[in-house]
Amino acid sequence: MSSAEEHPRMVRDASGVEEEAAAWLVKRRDSGAWGEHDEVALNRWLDEDWSHRVAYWRLDAAWNSADKLGVLRWRDELRPRVSPLLMKLAAGIAVLALLGAGAGFLLRAPSPKTYQTAVGGRELVSFADGTQIELNTDTVLRTMMTTKERMVWLDRGEAYFQVKHNAAHPFVVMVGGHRVTDLGTKFLIRRDGARLEVALVEGRVRLSQTAPAKRAQTAMLGKGEEAVVAKGRLSVTQKTSAELANELSWRRGFLVFRHTSLARAAAEFNRYNGQKVVIADDLAASLTIDGTFLTDDPGAFTDAAQTVFGLRVTKRGNEIVISR
């Protein structure tokens, strides 16, 4: 049973079969147009040869596995982020557990710490009390976590806080002359120079000005509210959950634009990438775009600008210039 004649498949390339199988699979699972006659045709193809079946089953299983990626979408609400970083943290916790009593001492000791992400970086930091802070790109954050107080300074950038509330030990974030005091919550803080944004995903915080102390402004923020401090003025608006989700999309590595000007979109990309997008034309800058992009893929954005608006895209050194 081992002669070449009885196994013509030996010369048939697996890559060709796999390509066909992938086309069937995507047509069936992702095209939205799949009828009875398609099903019949697929089954006929599958029955032709076992190589068709195994190739299709293999890809189908991979595609099924990928469906589990959908949970990542809900991990904001349901579960901590599963990432290599989290694995590292888990390993760290395991090591601490092995250290036993010694580890307890380490956790109790006052430990001012600085966390910093590079441009395009992202980091999740977990604390012994269950609090998690996720740093976005180009962010500097200092913490002082003791049994008495929990203080965080956001010196630059953006971070998402999921705080384990403890009335006896308030959680306080100091940022740009303001103090954000947690009253049991999940919130996002972003600092761009003098501009400050605080968005509440859950719970409540108190936002108060610390400097100048004379005309201190205070606001209580509830779920879905976003405070913006710009040029010394504080304003609070109510956001829909979809808007908030878009603001948090960086946690999944995405930028979501809704009627966003090209200028603003370019500025967003530039926070994440060494390669900068420059809009060299006022009219182009004011065009608006809708879309979802990977934070590290400004090329997809400039491609879209080129295709949708017919703008000219040129590379100049470390810049991608968009012009008319």
Next chain:
Amino acid sequence: MAETPDTHLESARRDADMSVPEIQAWFVREVLPLESVLMQFLRRSARDLADAEDLRQEVYVRVCEAAQHGIPQPARPFLFTVARNLLIDRARREQIVSIEAVADLETLNVAIDEPGPERNAIALDELRRLQSALDHLPRRLRSVVVMRKVEGLSRPEIASHLGIAEKTVEKRLTQGVRALARVLYGADAETKS
């Protein structure tokens, strides 16, 4: 092989026959998780990756055909026996006996009897593997796969988001599923971690 209808024999065999869905379930559950080990083995005797993938396809075809007459338990030694026989067949046919191939078969005899840790490991951190598999996809494919699988967007939605044709989305999804399977099950496993 001539198909002489022998009703007596046919009915006797039908009792032991496995249905196609049963074979598929077994294949996905027991065989696919062994792909990375299988590919490591095949690649030592293969000319290149494409050749190893051809061999892999043939191994899969043979084990599934055999499974029609009863699910081989346990899967691992059976899979590697089939792989080994396939390599021997090929060496005979091509009248080349690679010294390395023979040496590998010797070491394989020891390896295939051990229950491998791979399956559990894979089941345990499937999500981690998935995420790492995603990270290893080329960027153009990654964005459509993520939009489809993580964000749950439809093909037209992805097309309008990215400003590309629906046909292009379909093409990238097709390439994406192939790349994902390759990273997930094995060929790139060595280069990954």
